[in-house]
Amino acid sequence: MPSHRMPSEADIISTVEFNHTGELLATGDKGGRVVIFQREPESKNAPHSQGEYDVYSTFQSHEPEFDYLKSLEIEEKINKIKWLPQQNAAHSLLSTNDKTIKLWKITERDKRPEGYNLKDEEGKLKDLSTVTSLQVPVLKPMDLMVEVSPRRIFANGHTYHINSISVNSDCETYMSADDLRINLWHLAVTDRSFNIVDIKPANMEDLTEVITASEFHPHHCNLFVYSSSKGSLRLCDMRAAALCDKHSKLFEEPEDPSSRSFFSEIISSVSDVKFSHSGRYMLTRDYLTVKVWDLNMEARPIETYQVHDYLRSKLCSLYENDCIFDKFECAWNGSDSVIMTGAYNNFFRMFDRNSKRDVTLEASRESSKPRAVLKPRRVCIGGKRRRDDISVDSLDFAKKILHTAWHPAENIIAIAATNNLYIFQDKVNSDMH
């Protein structure tokens, strides 16, 4: 990107995802582009650049399309990226916009053949009369070139907007979910998909609930979960029936009568669901909290963490400006001991499940200086105010951290703050209060 380019709406990051080793980090943006970062190997010669992430490849994944039948423009915004487990030297990922999923293959080329018999250096055919001897072309090293090519296009599978994709642990299939349906695809087959969940009512007037997120279980290839706008989670078993409209387990917390309001349903809508690495728990994010659920207990979550409870008294304003509909994501660390989620004012929150301590940090230019230690932030509601506290009323609701990702093994986190990407190596044990 030219350095003089002004940040535009197309640069707003819409998804962030580490691959399975954490070596690569992919981001998607509103303009349909994917940028992949690669972690530089630690080198003794340059101890300061310990495993930093540099741009590895950039490509245009989706373009805006026009649906002639409905006279609608289909946004090119990348909603989700999911990496496939690496099976050979190439890397593969799935990227999706509202309607179409694409499988991309990323390969490296660092050698070039030289000494062709029939072609000259520029690739033009030689005059055969000048060829008097035979030579064996040799491979010579060249500057690393990263090549990206679309291997599959999974189109026409969704009438409604795709909100999530998830690769199965069998590494052969994946699912895509829109507001009302979930489809199962085989990675090698593009002209056909299998519908496994359909919550569209026979009479659309009866529509009261939509699917908000879905994910395959990390180890059991027959299990997946999907969340709804009413705050419920449904665990489904593909072995029980071909059609998983009927759930195996329903996870739902009864509404707290003391905090009931007009907005109860909106704030209970689950915006993200993630299985723990162990596969034993699920993490959900709704507007004000993150919750940990035990797969063995459907009645209520085992842990609830307040992300920004100080907003509870502001719900009316947040409904007015539509912020109450913001969809925040959540993430586990590699050992499932810490959970993370974003908030407003470029704040993000981390909760240590063992010590029950939590911290609020800010993704800002001041904190982005290399090796600067992030300072914990605090939002004050009233009463005593410390010097660096932020008051609730001065929070910037335009600065929302919706997308965050945690390295699968190490304490490295990627935070998308509008059109900026921050990568922090965070020492989890300190700075908690």
Next chain:
Amino acid sequence: MLSKGLKRKREEEEEEEEEKEALEVDAWWLDPGHPAVTQAPPNVASSSLFDLSVLKLHHSLRQSEPDLRHLVLVVNTLRRIQASMAPTVTLPPVPSPPLVPSVADNLLASSDTILSASMASLLEDLSQIEGLSQAPQPLADESPPGRPIGGAPPSLGALDLLGPATGCLLDDGLEGLFEDIDTSMYDSELWVPASEGLKPGPEDGPGKEGAPELDEAELDYLMDVLVGTQALERPPEQGR
């Protein structure tokens, strides 16, 4: 009919027109029997929230492709507000005080039918369009369990450069013919150096059946296959 000096907003005009049509529509979210009309002046907070929700709903409905989640949440919230405003005991409707614009009153009284009509018509449109766009499977809703969603629907992909799998493959030359025969998921490492990360060449074979006596060509071809620098190959990524 209107209070003095009150501008008649376009939205309200539309609502008035819809109201006339909508009276016969079943108000699906009302209690059966008596339509829910406020008996007393509505609670101020609920009323403003109600108006706000109605505005949001109309704004959402006017989108070419509304966000279903947003729509459903707003509608459900509206129902909650409306339920809290409607009394449990049914009484004959009381004429509103002249200070309140009668248009707003009509809105309040018939909002349920208007909303239900708007909502119903929109969602019906969505489902009809879905029926059209999935022409090969018009009964997608009623298909048997484990429904496969069939083939490529009427090709709207004229602008889709990468096209559905059943599109015109020959446009891409020989490369396109083998686009779907991707063995990369099952790459064999037997004879290709791991660092190359290349596909073994069955897809290249049929296109390159040269005469075996051209040794130079064979060597070059072998190198081409090893490295993948065929003439038909896509140019390397330029970066941005």
